[in-house]
Amino acid sequence: MSIDLFTFVAQIINFIILVLLLRHFLYKRIIRVMDEREKNIARRIEEAETKKKGAEEEAAAYQKKKNELEEKGRDLISRAQREAEDRKKELLQKARDEVDRTQKHWRESLQRQKEMFLHDLRRRAGEQVFETAKRALKDLADENLEKQIVETFLQRLLKLGDEEKQMIRDSLERSDQEAVILSRFKIPENLRDKAEKAIKDFSGRDVRVQFKTSEDLIGGVELDVRDRKVAWGIDVYLESLEENMAVAFEQKVSEEEKDQEEENIAAEEDEGARKKEEGKEPRKKKT
């Protein structure tokens, strides 16, 4: 069991040769292949990473786009709802306005008709009363009555205010002291003289007085001096009766109108309350 020198050296050489041979045949080649494979795998992993990243980015982009579209859709729907709501309100308002207008028009027309009817009634009633009184007076009128009328007229002429008297005097002067006395019936001679005298006294000058009769007058006397007229007659009372009647009717009518207006206001208030109720309803639905 001693070391054989030749074998020792030979084995060293053998070993070195074996190392070189194996390095050439085995290690280098296998390591190269393995490294290459590892590189390939690394490359593939990297590629996969890149692709994954790309896919993730794309997915994120699509997600973003989808979100945007959803947002847009929601916006569109809400806008459409809002517009529909506005349109509905507008249409309702329009319809209400239309109804109000029609109602107002109708009321106005009713009012007008009523007024016309009342006016007509008033006129007819006045006429009727006037006509009745006129006929009664016509039937009653005679010379005695005429006499009474003339005397009353003359008294009245004297009782006129100073200003009015002056105005009549002025008118007499302008008409060259001419005056006309109108009456329904012919005034008797003695009354004519009395009247002429009274007028002359009134004016203080000589006045030519003409006596005329007129069918239009109902038991009354009229003094015409150019542009002035002093009259007394039953006509005046009748006219004032007509006027009074008209006034009474007006009052009645205005009262009725007031009542009507109050009713209208009450109705409008009711309507306002109803509208409020309507306004509340959709809110209730939302909650």
Added chain:
Amino acid sequence: MNISPDSIIFWQWGPITLNATIVFTWGVMGLLVLISWLATRKLAVEPALSRWQMAMETVISYMRDQIRELTHRRPDDYLPFIGTLFLFISLSNFLSFVPGFQPPTGSISTTAALAACVFIAVPAFGIASAGFKSYFSHYVRPSMFMLPFHIIGELSRTLALAVRLFGNVMSGTMIAGILLSVAPLFLPVVMHALGLMIGQIQAYIFAVLATVYIASASRAHEEETKRSARKSEKGG
């Protein structure tokens, strides 16, 4: 009964002796090269790989991992030397079950030659990684007196390496031979199986020890540089 295959001489011419150790070494070498050639004949990067390539890749990647774990360095510089040590010893021991085969590792000339290769390789790798001067400076640390002890240490571990392998393989063969003459039927088979296992373990131990020696030589230098770097940092 031959203790060493060195004494089986096939051919001799002057000082040149062609004994069984050399012949069987050539045989193992030839077999290894043949396997390598078969494995690397049709190399493929992508599957399907050939069976030989697959087998060799498994072996080599395992060796690389081992070297990486022990040295904490790139294994490809050490792989040809350490890998060849392992493959040669492993195959030699493995083939001992072949009748008539004398494992070359059973000769102290072979194990001494391998140990001598490691003895030379340790400083060679150390110098290659650290440089001539800085490698040899660790022999005189911490003082000049340590130099003989360092050298004795180097020599003794080389001797231990050689004798351990030789003793194990030789004893395996010897025990098998002795038992064969004492109890020829069953016991030698068991002992032979044990011998095969011990042979593989020895191959592994030899390769790992060689790696550790080489790594320690490189690492000693690294620690050196680190320490000096730290010193310079502190000084600076």
